[in-house]
Amino acid sequence: MTKQRTSGVSRRTFLAGGTALTIGAPGLAGAQPAAVKVGLIHPVTGFVAYNGQQSRLGGTMAIEDVNKAGGIKSMGGAKLEALLGDSQSKVEVGVSEVEKMNEQGVAAYIGCFQSPVGIAASQAAAKYGTPFLVDVGASDLLMSRGLKNVFRLKPGFGVCVDDGIASLGALNKAANNVAKTAVIVHESGEFGTGTAKLLASKLPSIGIAAKELIAHDNPTRNFDNIALRIRSLAPDIVMMSNYGNEYMLLARTLYQQKVNVAGFFSILGGGFNYKFVKEMPDVSQYMMDVNHWYNPKSPQAQALKKRVEATGALFTFEVYLTYSNVMLLADALEHAGSADKEKLIAALAASTFKAELMPYGPTKFVNGQNQGGRPATMQSLKGEIEVIAPEEFASAKAVFPKPKL
Amino acid sequence: MFDPAFLLAGVLNGLLAGGIYVLVAVGLTLIYGVLHIINFAHGSLLMLAMYAVFYLWRLIGIDPYAALPVVTAGAFGFGYVLYRLLIGRYSHGRDENILLITLGLSIVIDNVALLFFGGDTQTIDVPYAGSFVEVGAAFLPLPKIISFGASLVICAALGLYMAKSDMGKAIRAVARERQGARLVGIDVENVFAVSYGIGIACLGAAACLLMPTYYVTPTSGHAFVLVAFTIVVLGGMGSFAGAAVGGFLIGITESLGGLFLGEQLGQIGISLIFILILLLKPTGLFGSKA
Numbered sequence: 001m002t003k004q005r006t007s008g009v010s011r012r013t014f015l016a017g018g019t020a021l022t023i024g025a026p027g028l029a030g031a032q033p034a035a036v037k038v039g040l041i042h043p044v045t046g047f048v049a050y051n052g053q054q055s056r057l058g059g060t061m062a063i064e065d066v067n068k069a070g071g072i073k074s075m076g077g078a079k080l081e082a083l084l085g086d087s088q089s090k091v092e093v094g095v096s097e098v099e100k101m102n103e104q105g106v107a108a109y110i111g112c113f114q115s116p117v118g119i120a121a122s123q124a125a126a127k128y129g130t131p132f133l134v135d136v137g138a139s140d141l142l143m144s145r146g147l148k149n150v151f152r153l154k155p156g157f158g159v160c161v162d163d164g165i166a167s168l169g170a171l172n173k174a175a176n177n178v179a180k181t182a183v184i185v186h187e188s189g190e191f192g193t194g195t196a197k198l199l200a201s202k203l204p205s206i207g208i209a210a211k212e213l214i215a216h217d218n219p220t221r222n223f224d225n226i227a228l229r230i231r232s233l234a235p236d237i238v239m240m241s242n243y244g245n246e247y248m249l250l251a252r253t254l255y256q257q258k259v260n261v262a263g264f265f266s267i268l269g270g271g272f273n274y275k276f277v278k279e280m281p282d283v284s285q286y287m288m289d290v291n292h293w294y295n296p297k298s299p300q301a302q303a304l305k306k307r308v309e310a311t312g313a314l315f316t317f318e319v320y321l322t323y324s325n326v327m328l329l330a331d332a333l334e335h336a337g338s339a340d341k342e343k344l345i346a347a348l349a350a351s352t353f354k355a356e357l358m359p360y361g362p363t364k365f366v367n368g369q370n371q372g373g374r375p376a377t378m379q380s381l382k383g384e385i386e387v388i389a390p391e392e393f394a395s396a397k398a399v400f401p402k403p404k405l
Numbered sequence: 406m407f408d409p410a411f412l413l414a415g416v417l418n419g420l421l422a423g424g425i426y427v428l429v430a431v432g433l434t435l436i437y438g439v440l441h442i443i444n445f446a447h448g449s450l451l452m453l454a455m456y457a458v459f460y461l462w463r464l465i466g467i468d469p470y471a472a473l474p475v476v477t478a479g480a481f482g483f484g485y486v487l488y489r490l491l492i493g494r495y496s497h498g499r500d501e502n503i504l505l506i507t508l509g510l511s512i513v514i515d516n517v518a519l520l521f522f523g524g525d526t527q528t529i530d531v532p533y534a535g536s537f538v539e540v541g542a543a544f545l546p547l548p549k550i551i552s553f554g555a556s557l558v559i560c561a562a563l564g565l566y567m568a569k570s571d572m573g574k575a576i577r578a579v580a581r582e583r584q585g586a587r588l589v590g591i592d593v594e595n596v597f598a599v600s601y602g603i604g605i606a607c608l609g610a611a612a613c614l615l616m617p618t619y620y621v622t623p624t625s626g627h628a629f630v631l632v633a634f635t636i637v638v639l640g641g642m643g644s645f646a647g648a649a650v651g652g653f654l655i656g657i658t659e660s661l662g663g664l665f666l667g668e669q670l671g672q673i674g675i676s677l678i679f680i681l682i683l684l685l686k687p688t689g690l691f692g693s694k695a
Contacts, residue, residue: 044524045515045516045519045524045623046624047622047624048524049519049524049622049623049624050523050524050525050526050622051524052524053523053524214667215667217672219624219625219628221422221619221628221629221632222418222422222659224418224421224422224549224660225415225418225660225663225664225671226663228411228414228415228418228542228543228664229663229664231542232408232411232542244526245526245620245622245625248526248528248620249619249620252528252534252618255535256534256535256537256544256546256618257537257544257546258537258544271526275525275526279528279530280528280530282535283530
């Protein structure tokens with residue numbers, strides 16, 4: 001017994017210490033608070049798989065960054081945990097991903113790139129009162145259903161059309177109103193059709209009449225007839241609103257078919273990116289696009305661009321929009337101090353999150369839509385993408401009308 | 406819009422598009438004619454061939470047209486081996502098993518392609534992409550004219566091969582009477598594999614002709630297969646001549662429909678033809694009763 005006592009730790013002390021350790025284990029033994037599960041639902045397979053993969057890249061990078069920076073501090077350093085969902089570019093699959101993640105205890109969803117998928121998925125999330133952050137979906141229908149759980153940081157196609165009309169109007173005025181007619185080519189889904197209808201209704205306000213709206217399916221094998229139809233209609237400008245593959249194929253066909261107009265102007269042109277202008281500089285030359293764009297003057301955006309490009313990926317809008325949405329969610333969690341859905345929705349609704357990567361004004365959500373979001377107008381010039389509006393972010397002067405072929 | 410000049414341009418555009426459709430449909434109809442199955446992996450294998458063309462251009466700088474012999478031969482070899490090692494071996498002589506295997510293959514190939522190539526759109530920007538020939542109101546892109554001509558030559562060569570060569574005769578014999586062919590000493594399993602290989606070789610050639618004007622993603626092959634199925638049904642399942650005539654008919658229908666009814670409504674013409682053929686002449690234009 002004497003030997004045992006000389007160890008310096010009495011039986012009573014040992015028991016007391018053990019009890020203290022057991023009771024205080026979460027703090028003393030370094031146990032982490034439960035991770036906050038974030039559902040990232042994107043079409044990583046199917047016909048818009050590339051866009052979905054880009055969104056997933058941005059989302060997972062942001063989650064990694066939040067966790068590296070210590071997690072959600074107001075929740076004791078709780079980490080974010082990504083639940084990765086594939087909507088397969090299909091509405092019903094997007095909804096089933098929502099249900100599946102709900103079973104797994106998701107705190108909030110971010111998705112879904114395509115508007116129809118986002119509309120159905122956010123509706124499904126509303127049943128459970130789970131916050132749903134729309135990262136890329138453009139349709140304004142996403143935000144006009146009165147759902148309290150849905151938030152969108154970026155502008156919808158309504159704002160993009162308004163900004164695009166203002167940009168085009170200014171360009172046309174400076175060029176002595178050279179453009180008087182337009183043909184609008186759009187994909188036949190909610191995004192393209194909604195954008196085209198809005199455009200057609202607003203073009204007359206800048207003295208341009210929409211001669212015809214031409215819808216096409218996804219995918220479309222051949223744009224020769226659309227090019228022929230455009231040539232027969234002889235508009236002054238061609239406006240486009242479609243997803244990446246069709247945007248690129250249409251642009252190439254219009255170039256090959258020598259469609260000679262004063263300008264090609266797209267709203268949310270899915271294929272207008274670095275790859276397109278680098279690989280097809282002749283085709284893309286002078287094409288203009290109103291789209292989501294990062295703030296070229298933001299050091300954070302430039303740093304992220306470098307990181308993304310170092311992985312071999314392109315710094316497309318999907319990457320920085322989903323990245324920004326994860327950061328918005330992290331900021332809301334920080335303010336809510338909890339992953340409780342009601343508290344989180346209240347924190348999102350009152351958010352003043354600073355979207356460092358984007359050329360946005362102060363964040364203010366009205367009915368879930370951020371009022372500070374705005375697009376930029378870009379032009380492809382000599383294999384580079386230049387910002388031509390808004391003026392404070394402009395890196396080049398627009399060329400309009402474009403030289404004849 | 407009913408300006409005759411644009412009508413002619415629409416017909417020419419349809420003919421050029423039809424050239425590629427013919428090549429894809431010929432492969433499909435050959436496989437059906439001999440093996441009596443619909444190859445559900447057709448679109449996925451077309452996509453693989455398009456990636457082969459893309460990477461030959463990207464990595465070694467081989468022009469898509471110059472790559473035609475290599476890719477066509479490679480596609481034949483791939484199809485032959487695929488039949489020998491997988492389709493023939495695991496179908497156990499049952500047609501429905503072949504259907505399931507090709508369907509499974511399609512899913513596996515699409516997803517493996519997505520894993521290795523990513524979902525990004527890949528294109529080839531050839532220096533002659535912007536060259537064109539002006540015919541009335543039509544500006545016919547040079548790559549599409551080349552594709553059209555090459556497609557006709559390949560189809561004619563294939564027709565000649567089927568008519569004159571021993572293997573061609575064996576293929577026709579197996580297509581007509583499998584058991585009889587076996588009785589006269591034809592290696593039927595080999596004929597199946599060669600036929601499958603030739604069907605896939607047609608896809609290899611189509612990929613080379615497509616890439617200067619189209620793009621490739623892991624799902625891009627399927628866009629051509631649905632129309633190829635329609636052509637095969639229209640022309641008569643298993644009929645070469647039917648695939649050729651059907652391809653051009655569908656190309657022109659699609660083109661004029663798109664031109665005069667709008668691109669979306671124009672697709673109705675294809676579906677309408679499909680339904681009418683099934684109702685009025687289920688064997689197709691050149692098909693014979695089984």
